[in-house]
Amino acid sequence: MKEIIISIFFNIVVSILLKLYNKKSKGVSLVITYNYLFSAIFCYILFKPDLPSLNYSSAPWFIYFLMSILMPVVFLLIAESIKYTGIARTDIAQRMSLLLTVSASFLFFNESINSLKILGLLIGFISILFIFYAKKGDQTFPYTKLYLLILIFFGLGIINILYKLIAVNQNFSFTTSTFFIFIGSFIVGCIITFAQKIRFTFKEILWGIALGIFNFGNVYFYLKAHQTFKDNPSLVFASMNLGVIVLGSLVGILVFKEKMNKLNYLGLVLALAAITIISLST
Numbered sequence: 001m002k003e004i005i006i007s008i009f010f011n012i013v014v015s016i017l018l019k020l021y022n023k024k025s026k027g028v029s030l031v032i033t034y035n036y037l038f039s040a041i042f043c044y045i046l047f048k049p050d051l052p053s054l055n056y057s058s059a060p061w062f063i064y065f066l067m068s069i070l071m072p073v074v075f076l077l078i079a080e081s082i083k084y085t086g087i088a089r090t091d092i093a094q095r096m097s098l099l100l101t102v103s104a105s106f107l108f109f110n111e112s113i114n115s116l117k118i119l120g121l122l123i124g125f126i127s128i129l130f131i132f133y134a135k136k137g138d139q140t141f142p143y144t145k146l147y148l149l150i151l152i153f154f155g156l157g158i159i160n161i162l163y164k165l166i167a168v169n170q171n172f173s174f175t176t177s178t179f180f181i182f183i184g185s186f187i188v189g190c191i192i193t194f195a196q197k198i199r200f201t202f203k204e205i206l207w208g209i210a211l212g213i214f215n216f217g218n219v220y221f222y223l224k225a226h227q228t229f230k231d232n233p234s235l236v237f238a239s240m241n242l243g244v245i246v247l248g249s250l251v252g253i254l255v256f257k258e259k260m261n262k263l264n265y266l267g268l269v270l271a272l273a274a275i276t277i278i279s280l281s282t
Helices: 002-024 028-047 061-084 087-096 098-108 115-131 143-167 174-196 202-228 233-255 262-281
Strands: none
Touching: 002 028, 002 061, 002 087, 002 202, 002 233, 028 061, 028 174, 028 202, 061 087, 061 143, 061 174, 087 098, 087 115, 087 143, 087 233, 087 262, 098 115, 098 143, 098 262, 115 262, 143 174, 174 202, 202 233, 233 262
16 A cells, blocks of 8 residues: 555655746746656666667557657646646646546447446536636636646546557557657657747756656556556555545645635535546446
């Protein structure tokens, strides 16, 4: 269970780092770019992909290409969302993107569906309406930034579906694919940073290292948790998503004094219920 707890902790630390950095600086794209560089280095050191002996012609390069664009772009949206809508809502939007993944599983991957799973999906989609609810002039939520949460929801949903396609690829291991995606994301991040004309400073390298450590640590311990509980993946799935939503909400509301309206709180409760039901249906 310690792997799941560490992964949840690292996930929340990433959000906290983005929140703290955004308060003081504007070069978040440079920090995210360095994050992918150091994540690739950590991935190579710990997973040791045997690059010379790989059959590169069988690699899913188009999926790598799509993910290399999506990951830094969505990461930038997450950073922007944390700045304006807070950690609580942003973490919930990230975790509820699993609804798209679950829907794709039986629409495109021929996975079985049952009444519990359908119920969980329905409650989940209703919860999103409440979580994203805001009206003009609402002091608890910047109405004009609602699009960030919507883009994160769909962006991460697509990323998770692409990861699922990688997972079923028999020619390349998941960790080797992750290494290539980190490298591609670093290159795309460099292009974005260059286009924004952000000035290079040593401070951004330090923030990038910190973000890279915790971002990669989140991925690493999540994979370790699946290895430890290989016969009970629903335990990892439920614990990770519920843990991030609960801890992220507590940190956002109690530490950073983020405000939510009553319907947002109802959405939070429904989101937890949806994840629990979907996990029980597995």
